[in-house]
Amino acid sequence: MYPVPTSMSPSRVEAFTSCPMAFRFASIEKLPEPPSAHMTKGSLVHRVLELLYMQPAATRTLVTATPAFDQAVAEYRLDPEFTLLALNEAQEQAFFADCWSLTQAYFEMEDPTTVREIGLELRLEAQVGDLTLRGIIDRLELDANGGLVVTDYKTGRAPGLKYEQSRLSGVHFYSFLCEAVFGQRPAAIRLMYLRTGETITATPSAQSVKFITTRTTAVWKAVEKACQTGDFRPKPGALCTSCAYQPWCPAFGGDPALAAVEAPARFRPLAAA
Numbered sequence: 634m635y636p637v638p639t640s641m642s643p644s645r646v647e648a649f650t651s652c653p654m655a656f657r658f659a660s661i662e663k664l665p666e667p668p669s670a671h672m673t674k675g676s677l678v679h680r681v682l683e684l685l686y687m688q689p690a691a692t693r694t695l696v697t698a699t700p701a702f703d704q705a706v707a708e709y710r711l712d713p714e715f716t717l718l719a720l721n722e723a724q725e726q727a728f729f730a731d732c733w734s735l736t737q738a739y740f741e742m743e744d745p746t747t748v749r750e751i752g753l754e755l756r757l758e759a760q761v762g763d764l765t766l767r768g769i770i771d772r773l774e775l776d777a778n779g780g781l782v783v784t785d786y787k788t789g790r791a792p793g794l795k796y797e798q799s800r801l802s803g804v805h806f807y808s809f810l811c812e813a814v815f816g817q818r819p820a821a822i823r824l825m826y827l828r829t830g831e832t833i834t835a836t837p838s839a840q841s842v843k844f845i846t847t848r849t850t851a852v853w854k855a856v857e858k859a860c861q862t863g864d865f866r867p868k869p870g871a872l873c874t875s876c877a878y879q880p881w882c883p884a885f886g887g888d889p890a891l892a893a894v895e896a897p898a899r900f901r902p903l904a905a906a
């Protein structure tokens with residue numbers, strides 16, 4: 634009924650498990666969504682840190698972060714991800730002030746002059762049977778013993794204990810990719826929550842890597858079945874409040890069959906503006 638995707642990323646795995654119906658709209662039907670200030674802030678701060686890490690290690694200070702920040706702001710001022718937010722002047726100021734405070738918060742969490750990075754925004758992929766697993770690693774570095782460390786920046790709040798393991802499964806996914814591509818399992822995987830100053834660190838093991846391939850394959854099988862039957866169930870929860878597809882969600886009295894026509898009509902004019 635729907636084409637089965639041939640690749641999975643951590644965000645796709647989480648999206649399907651969070652709500653199959655929203656996954657259908659976004660990843661199977663590929664319907665447009667309006668940009669969100671939260672996502673754009675995250676992209677901008679990631680870009681600042683990428684630019685910072687393109688400088689020699691000894692020069693990575695809060696002072697040199699300023700031109701990196703200015704460059705990222707200049708880039709985003711032209712980017713539809715930002716322009717479509719249609720912020721007024723006061724909202725723009727608040728938006729950039731928040732991005733800068735997240736950048737400052739980063740410097741309170743670690744000293745970038747001591748980090749031995751070997752890759753930024755690394756795109757990795759590996760095969761598991763017929764399925765391609767792919768992901769982008771924010772930063773790959775070497776620890777004092779030469780071990781690989783995967784770092785993922787987060788601009789949202791740290792999850793409560795209940796959700797910590799599911800968040801870490803995304804990073805274990807990167808660990809699997811590192812092992813498949815570089816032949817070496819990372820010594821550590823870290824999630825840096827810039828807004829709260831918390832870092833969650835995990836040590837990958839043979840079991841955690843195997844768990845990722847098992848879980849991802851199981852999720853993919855569920856996606857395959859849903860594509861064949863057309864049965865993508867809505868899973869109402871916390872995500873509903875920010876879900877752009879709510880007007881077509883059966884859990885809210887909507888008709889999903891209308892989304893293919895109405896969502897582009899509603900959101901694409903924004904994208905073309």
Ligand code: SF4
Binds near residue numbers: 654867870873879885
């Ligand atoms: S509104 Fe909620 S249940 Fe419906 S598609 Fe969106 S996230 Fe899923």
